[in-house]
Amino acid sequence: MSAKHIRTTADLVRFNAAIRIDCPHCAAARTLNGAQVVQLLGVCGFEAAEARLRCGRCGGKGARVTVLPPV
Numbered sequence: 350m351s352a353k354h355i356r357t358t359a360d361l362v363r364f365n366a367a368i369r370i371d372c373p374h375c376a377a378a379r380t381l382n383g384a385q386v387v388q389l390l391g392v393c394g395f396e397a398a399e400a401r402l403r404c405g406r407c408g409g410k411g412a413r414v415t416v417l418p419p420v
C-alpha cells in the first residue's frame with residue numbers, strides 16, 4: 350500500500366505507518382510511529398506537524414517529515 354492516503358497523524362495510527370523527521374540544520378533524523386506522533390503533536394496534518402516540530406539536537410525548526418509506507 351502506498352503512503353498517499355496518509356495525510357494526518359491519525360492516519361499513521363490507522364494504517365500502522367511511521368514518519369521520519371529530518372532536521373535541515375544538523376542532519377539529525379529520527380523515526381516515530383503513529384502513536385508516538387499523536388502523543389507528541391496530537392491529531393494534525395503534516396504541514397502543521399512540520400511547523401511545530403523542533404529538533405532535539407540543535408533546536409532548529411523547519412523539520413522535514415517523510416511518511417514511511419506501512420510494511
Ligand SMILES: [Zn+2]
Binds near residue numbers: 373374377405407409
Ligand atoms: Zn537539528
